[in-house]
Amino acid sequence: MTTVKTKLDRRSFIRSSALAGGGLLLTFSWLAPACTTDSPKQLTMPDEWYELNGFLKIGNNGAVTIMSPNPEIGQNVKTSMPMIVADELDVDWKFVMVEQAPLNTDIFTRQLAGGSQSIRQGWNGLRMAGATGRRMLREAAAHEWKVPVDEITTEAGVLYHKNSGKEAGYGEMASAAAELTVPEEVELKDIKDFTIIGTSRKNVDGQKIVTGKPLFGLDYKAEGMLIAMIEHPPAFGMKLKSFDATEAKAMPGIIDVFSIKTYNDDYQMQWSDVTAFTELVAVVGKSTWEVMNAKLMLNVEWEPIAEDNAQGVPAGFESTADHYKKMEEAAAKAGREQRRDGNPEEAFKNAAKVIERTYTAPFQAHSPMEPMNFFADVKDDFALLAGPTQTPEFMEKTVAARLGLPLEKVDVQMTRMGGGFGRRLYGHFMVEAAVISQQVKAPVKLIYSREDDMSYGIYRPAYHALYRAALDADNNLIGFHVRMGGIPESPLHANRFPAGSVDNYLAESFTVESNISTGAFRAPGSNFNAVAEQSFLDEVAEAAGKDPIQFRLDLLKRAQENPVGSNNDYDAARYAGVLEQVREKSGWDTNSEGKNRGVAAYFCHNSYVANVVDIANKDGKQVIEKVYASVDCGIVVNPDAAVNMTEGSIVDGIGHAMYSELTFSEGQPEQNNFDMYRLIRHAEAPKEIEVHFVENNIDPTGLGEPPYPPVMGALANALYKANGERYYHQPFVKNSIG
Amino acid sequence: MAVFNLNINGKQHEVDVDPSTPMLWVLRDHLDLVGTKFGCGIAQCGACTILVNGVATRSCITFVDSVGDKEITTIEGLSENGDHALQKAWIEEDVPQCGYCQSGQIMNAAGLLNANPSPSDEEIEMAMHGNICRCGTYTRIKKAIKTAANS
Ligand code: FES
Ligand code: FES
Numbered sequence: 001m002t003t004v005k006t007k008l009d010r011r012s013f014i015r016s017s018a019l020a021g022g023g024l025l026l027t028f029s030w031l032a033p034a035c036t037t038d039s040p041k042q043l044t045m046p047d048e049w050y051e052l053n054g055f056l057k058i059g060n061n062g063a064v065t066i067m068s069p070n071p072e073i074g075q076n077v078k079t080s081m082p083m084i085v086a087d088e089l090d091v092d093w094k095f096v097m098v099e100q101a102p103l104n105t106d107i108f109t110r111q112l113a114g115g116s117q118s119i120r121q122g123w124n125g126l127r128m129a130g131a132t133g134r135r136m137l138r139e140a141a142a143h144e145w146k147v148p149v150d151e152i153t154t155e156a157g158v159l160y161h162k163n164s165g166k167e168a169g170y171g172e173m174a175s176a177a178a179e180l181t182v183p184e185e186v187e188l189k190d191i192k193d194f195t196i197i198g199t200s201r202k203n204v205d206g207q208k209i210v211t212g213k214p215l216f217g218l219d220y221k222a223e224g225m226l227i228a229m230i231e232h233p234p235a236f237g238m239k240l241k242s243f244d245a246t247e248a249k250a251m252p253g254i255i256d257v258f259s260i261k262t263y264n265d266d267y268q269m270q271w272s273d274v275t276a277f278t279e280l281v282a283v284v285g286k287s288t289w290e291v292m293n294a295k296l297m298l299n300v301e302w303e304p305i306a307e308d309n310a311q312g313v314p315a316g317f318e319s320t321a322d323h324y325k326k327m328e329e330a331a332a333k334a335g336r337e338q339r340r341d342g343n344p345e346e347a348f349k350n351a352a353k354v355i356e357r358t359y360t361a362p363f364q365a366h367s368p369m370e371p372m373n374f375f376a377d378v379k380d381d382f383a384l385l386a387g388p389t390q391t392p393e394f395m396e397k398t399v400a401a402r403l404g405l406p407l408e409k410v411d412v413q414m415t416r417m418g419g420g421f422g423r424r425l426y427g428h429f430m431v432e433a434a435v436i437s438q439q440v441k442a443p444v445k446l447i448y449s450r451e452d453d454m455s456y457g458i459y460r461p462a463y464h465a466l467y468r469a470a471l472d473a474d475n476n477l478i479g480f481h482v483r484m485g486g487i488p489e490s491p492l493h494a495n496r497f498p499a500g501s502v503d504n505y506l507a508e509s510f511t512v513e514s515n516i517s518t519g520a521f522r523a524p525g526s527n528f529n530a531v532a533e534q535s536f537l538d539e540v541a542e543a544a545g546k547d548p549i550q551f552r553l554d555l556l557k558r559a560q561e562n563p564v565g566s567n568n569d570y571d572a573a574r575y576a577g578v579l580e581q582v583r584e585k586s587g588w589d590t591n592s593e594g595k596n597r598g599v600a601a602y603f604c605h606n607s608y609v610a611n612v613v614d615i616a617n618k619d620g621k622q623v624i625e626k627v628y629a630s631v632d633c634g635i636v637v638n639p640d641a642a643v644n645m646t647e648g649s650i651v652d653g654i655g656h657a658m659y660s661e662l663t664f665s666e667g668q669p670e671q672n673n674f675d676m677y678r679l680i681r682h683a684e685a686p687k688e689i690e691v692h693f694v695e696n697n698i699d700p701t702g703l704g705e706p707p708y709p710p711v712m713g714a715l716a717n718a719l720y721k722a723n724g725e726r727y728y729h730q731p732f733v734k735n736s737i738g
Numbered sequence: 739m740a741v742f743n744l745n746i747n748g749k750q751h752e753v754d755v756d757p758s759t760p761m762l763w764v765l766r767d768h769l770d771l772v773g774t775k776f777g778c779g780i781a782q783c784g785a786c787t788i789l790v791n792g793v794a795t796r797s798c799i800t801f802v803d804s805v806g807d808k809e810i811t812t813i814e815g816l817s818e819n820g821d822h823a824l825q826k827a828w829i830e831e832d833v834p835q836c837g838y839c840q841s842g843q844i845m846n847a848a849g850l851l852n853a854n855p856s857p858s859d860e861e862i863e864m865a866m867h868g869n870i871c872r873c874g875t876y877t878r879i880k881k882a883i884k885t886a887a888n889s
Contacts, residue, residue, distance in 0.1 A: 074836025074873050164812060202832050210828045210836035211820040212773015216838060219772040227767075252739070252756065288776075289756065289763040369777050369838040369872045416839025418775075419872050448779045640832055644878065648835050651874030662799030674782035674870060683863035685876035 012685045015552035046171065049418060050178035052136055054107030055129035055567060062157050062171035067101035069108040070118045071390055073417040074206075074425070075704040076641040077118045079204045079259035083637055084119075087196040087697045088130025091157040091170065093544055098204045102414045102449030103392040113390040113417075114425055114520065116605035116702020119637060123699055131186040139183070140176035140534050145582040156195070167321045188272060191635065191697050200640035201594055205416060216417040217387030218447065220375045225443045226255055228284045228436045231290045231301050232277040232456055234397070235667030236516045238592035240279045241303040248297040253290030255442075257283050257298070260435045263429055265310075267401060270395040275428040276313070276457045276517040278318055282436045288447060289625065305515070313711055317667035323487055324360060326512045327464035331358070335483045340495035341564045344470075347479030355543050357530035359467070361730040363487075363679060365669075366461040366521055368416020371453040373588050376433035377443035378403060382435055383410045387445075387718060388417035395427035399434050400711030422520040426458050451672040456598070459662060461486045463528040467536040470504070475544035477502055477555065484529070485510035487668030498537070500568035501555035523705035526604035527712075531730070534713025538728065548599050548717070549583050550632035566619035570603045574632050577694050578610035581630035586612040586693050588696060596633060598717025606701035607633040608694075611650070613686075613713040615722040624654065624686040624715070631691065634698035642703055643691045650689055655680025657712035661731045678731075742802050746771070747815025757803035762786045764802050765812060773813035777870070784869030785838065787845040788812050794849025796868075813841035816848060818846045824848055827886035835873035843869050847883045856887050 057065040065084035103111055110121050126711025134154060141159040142149035145166050153160045157170045208215055233239055245257035262278045263269065281300055286289040304554035307315045348354060374387035383403055389395055392412040400410045407655045417424060433446035448456070464485040470479030480502040484492040490509035499505055521527060541551035553576055558564075560572035578599050583589065588599070596617070601610035612628040627650050636642050659678040663670045716727040744751045747770065753768045762779075765771040765788070774797055777785030788797045788822070789811035795829040816822045824844050834840045850857060850865040857865065862880050871879065 074834075076835070120875070192849065200832075203828060203834055203837075205837065206829050206832065206834060209834045210813075210825040210844060211816075212771070212841045214772050216775075218776060221770070221772075273801075287767045289759045289767070293756075342806050364772055367872060368834065369775070369870065371784065417836060419836040421872075447776075450780075450783075594820075644832060644835060644875070646878055648874035651876055652872070655817065655874070673780055675780060676776050679870050679872060680876075680879070681870060682866040682876045685874070687859075691878055 002617060005187050039626040045618065050174040050201065052102070052133040052174070053129055053182070055126070056089065056133050056171050058133070058174035059178075060171045060174060062095055062169040064089070064096045064157070064170070066096055066098055068098050069101045069111055070122065070394065071111065071113040071414045071417060072100065073113045073390060073420040074644065075113065075118065076183050076203065076638060079201055080638040080641060081117060081122055082204070083129040083196050083201055084123065084126040086703075087194050088127045089133045090195070091688055092155045092200060093196050095157060100414055103396060103414065104567055105393060110129055110188045110517070111393050113247055113420065116704040117608070118702070120606060120701045121700070121730065124656060125424060128186065131188050132182060135183050135186045136180050137170055137176040138171050139180055140173040144173065144176060157234065180336045184686070197635065197637050198639065201638055203641070211287070216370055216418050217375065217415040218370055218373050220386050220415060220445060222375065222377060222443045225375070225445055226284050226286065226440060227288050227291050227431065228282055228444045228446045229295055229449065230300055230432060230446065230452065231281040231295060234454065235317055236457065236664070237305055237315060238302040238306050239669040240281065243301065245300040247299065248294040251290065251294035252284040253298055253712070254294045255284045255286065256440055257281065257294070258439060260432060260439065262402070262431050262435070264402060268464045270398065272391045272426055272518050273398055273428065274426040274458055274516060274517050275487070280432065282432070284436060284440050284444060286470060292449065295425040300304055303323070314513050315515070318516060320362070320456065320663040323462055323512070323664070326352035327360070327462070327485060327487065330485055330510040330512055331464055331483055332468045335485060336508040337491060337506070337508050339499060339505065339507040339565070339567070339582070340476065341502070341529060343500070344479050344481055344504040344506040347504035348468065348470045348481070351479060352466060352473040353543060355471070355540055356466070356468045357536055357728060358540060359465045359728050361463045361531070361726075362663065363462045363516065363518075364521060364656060364660050365454045365662050365679065366421045366423035366458070366460070367454060367679065368417070368419030368421055368423055371450055372423070372429045372448040372456070373446055373610050374433040375429045375445045376437040378434050378437040378719045379407070379560045381409060384413070385411065385430055385434060386413035387415055388420070389414065389430060390417070390420050390424040390429055391426050395430045398427065399431055402431050403438060414497045421522040422524070423458060426519050434550040450674070453493030454677060457517035458519040459516065460527065461489055461491070461518040463491050465528070465532040467532065467542045469536070471540070471544055475546070478542070479504040481506045483508045483510065485512065487512045487516070489530050493525060493529060493569075495567045495569045497559065497570055498555055500563045500565055500572070501559040503564055505564065518600060521606055523708045526705070526709040527656070530602040531687060531716060532711030534602065534710060535716040535727065538598065538717040538720070547629070549588055551580055552579055552601065574608050574694070575601065575603055578608045578630040580634050581692055581694055582610040582628050583611050585630060585690065586628040596718055596721035597721070600717060602711040602713070604709060606704045607631065607703060607706035609710050612710045613711065613718040615718045617722055622719060626688045627711060627714075628685045628689065628690045629689065630694065631703070631705050631707060632694035632696070632702040634696060636693050637700055641692070642693065645703045645706040646691045649690045650711045651685045653708045653711040654715055655684070656687065656729055658684070658732045694712070740858065742805070744802070744805060744810060745807055746810045747812060751801070755802060757801065759802045761788065761797040761800045761805065761810070766796065769798070769828055771812050771814050773798060773837055775842055776830070776841070777839070782868070784846055785842040787842040787849070787869065789845060789849055792849070792852045796845045799852070813845055816844065822848070823886040823889045824882070826849070827882040830885060831878050833875050833880040833882050834879040835875055839869065839871045839873075843871065847886070848884070857883070876882055
């Protein structure tokens with residue numbers, strides 16, 4: 001048992017005496033029983049709820065409500081975060097209900113979905129919240145039974161005093177516990193004593209999802225709510241000049257048509273305020289279809305942005321062919337040096353063999369299945385916003401600044417999100433909804449059509465990488481050089497593997513300016529690095545006549561035993577661990593005969609993943625028969641959900657490497673819906689996926705992103721085995737539907 | 739505007755809308771049946787799938803004036819208590835990630851099972867090809883359809 005200080009800020013434990021039960025609270029808190037499928041009948045309604053801290057409430061009958069602090073985007077935090085609290089509280093999961101917490105930075109920290117950090121950064125706080133609740137219940141029982149608190153044990157929501165034979169359910173002690181002072185320090189469970197963490201629990205919203213209950217932002221409804229849509233410039237490098245709304249306004253059901261500015265002129269943007277289009281035309285009406293039709297009747301004139309605009313955005317209309325040319329030109333020159341070990345120039349000069357390859361990847365649109373949308377109800381002195389956002393905390397500030405309201409007068413509620421993948425880190429649509437509501441003086445739900453969504457920007461940047469490897473006469477890797485850039489940012493992580501494993505190493509970066517807006521996309525940078533680097537290492541291993549897994553393991557051994565440089569930001573032993581596990585589980589050494597297999601491994605967002613992909617040739621077509629994954633993300637909180645997340649990332653990674661590409665002509669995106677922009681579909685997914693986790697007691701790290709990048713490299717390497725072709729440019733299958 | 743009497747989930751509903759309104763928006767905006775989702779609006783993603791006389795149909799391109807007295811089933815009406823074999827299988831296999839595509843996937847699968855109660859893997863892949871899951875839950879969806887078919 002570890003004892004820890006309850007170093008959560010005092011404010012984070014809102015003390016509250018008995019919260020009146022019944023009525024209001026129950027009507028919404030009872031909606032999400034975690035045990036929908038197991039035993040709904042065992043749950044009965046408590047008469048009163050007692051709040052022990054901001055994370056949990058206990059009913060007088062032993063029912064427990066646990067708040068899930070972070071936005072739920074499909075990464076399963078709404079189930080797995082409360083599981084952590086419940087385990088330390090030591091309750092039966094059957095009696096737990098989960099509620100989405102409101103945005104409240106006094107109680108919760110980092111209410112953000114991004115960087116695969118929810119579980120990793122929430123871990124200690126969630127454990128402490130549960131453990132604090134348990135401690136207070138034990139103290140209440142000790143007081144009541146007049147025995148030392150150390151003699152009180154708990155199990156599955158029941159308090160015991162062994163010597164006297166006394167026992168009581170949590171519900172019986174909840175009222176007294178809520179009156180106690182929050183303890184200064186609490187005991188955390190030993191990992192071996194976990195009863196919920198490490199066991200598979202079903203998605204707490206599962207039943208609602210499969211019965212079509214309103215859960216998502218797009219489903220939000222309020223009394224008197226109007227529907228709004230926006231029209232944005234058709235091309236990057238353009239802005240609004242003028243518009244004629246006469247015809248649109250005359251359409252049935254239309255309330256108003258006007259232009260809006262997303263930000264005030266003197267506003268200092270924060271990182272989540274990305275948008276290329278700061279002035280838009282808004283159409284507001286009574287129903288979605290009416291607004292969609294009126295939008296078609298808009299007469300808008302657009303004009304090129306000024307050369308010397310205040311935002312410092314480059315003017316002009318860009319095209320895909322120019323993008324690749326510019327990156328190629330930039331890569332032909334020395335870049336900004338980010339890391340140097342030994343003497344790479346000398347190594348390449350003395351090499352017996354030099355391998356040089358170039359890799360590219362296109363812009364991609366996030367395209368979560370739920371298009372961007374948000375609800376806003378802005379009054380003179382208060383604004384309520386509700387909908388899908390990965391960054392409620394940041395966007396609350398932006399919205400408050402734009403409306404000129406103090407922060408505490410802006411309330412942001414989080415709905416379940418129909419995916420995000422980074423797209424909903426950038427909440428311009430929240431500001432737009434708020435400004436539109438302010439203008440029409442009514443509650444408004446802003447909805448993007450798929451076309452609006454896909455052509456709005458905030459794309460995954462386009463990337464380019466030049467890799468060079470130097471082998472000596474004995475096929476040892478003596479030099480490694482990477483020059484990596486993109487539009488508008490370089491994806492380079494200079495201190496990641498193979499840095500640290502090669503004596504002579506050089507990493508450079510470059511960037512190319514653009515007026516196309518970009519943003520974080522599932523595993524930013526890594527989503528390109530993994531495929532480029534892992535394909536390249538495959539070729540280098542082949543040139544060196546070595547087995548691709550052993551080749552990587554040898555390098556990792558060097559990095560572990562005698563690392564080059566001191567700045568290597570990965571753990572070589574854990575890296576090797578996933579490769580070794582996937583080698584064993586896939587039968588790499590024993591069962592590869594007749595198989596077209598490729599391997600890759602990558603480390604990002606604090607977790608390690610290795611894949612083996614098997615491809616079969618069937619009737620002249622390549623079919624992905626099986627994908628193996630080995631994952632090291634520390635303690636696995638909810639195993640089956642973690643498998644699901646890994647499977648999904650694998651499918652998603654294969655899809656984006658194979659099919660997805662957004663191109664431009666004269667600043668205009670050439671794909672704006674799924675008839676032209678290709679996402680992976682059922683028949684293209686692997687026939688089988690087998691996921692393994694490395695077992696250890698390391699605090700958990702994230703899983704939303706790490707399993708996404710490496711599979712692309714393993715896929716490229718397996719395709720090479722299947723058809724003899726190396727894949728240097730994404731998408732591997734050129735973008736045409738059919 | 740025109741008045742339509744629609745047979746949805748076994749009940750009669752009257753709506754007064756423009757005849758060109760897709761069923762998707764009739765359901766979502768006018769009848770508060772929001773389980774049917776908007777994903778693309780052009781029959782490319784399957785999020786809006788409903789059953790029309792038992793056949794899986796994209797509601798985003800099914801105009802209200804084409805429906806007549808045909809039986810419409812939405813995810814809300816697939817079963818009374820959320821216990822259709824497919825819904826149970828979806829829970830059993832814990833299919834959803836974000837969950838947004840899943841009502842469309844389930845309704846499309848319901849259409850498939852109506853036509854073919856024990857589909858092969860290939861038949862499932864073909865039938866489900868029009869339903870995108872951006873979260874990549876395809877392997878679980880296939881498993882859940884097989885679980886439901888076998889139950
Ligand atoms: S919304 Fe109908 S198929 Fe996409
Ligand atoms: S579960 Fe997210 S789109 Fe399918």
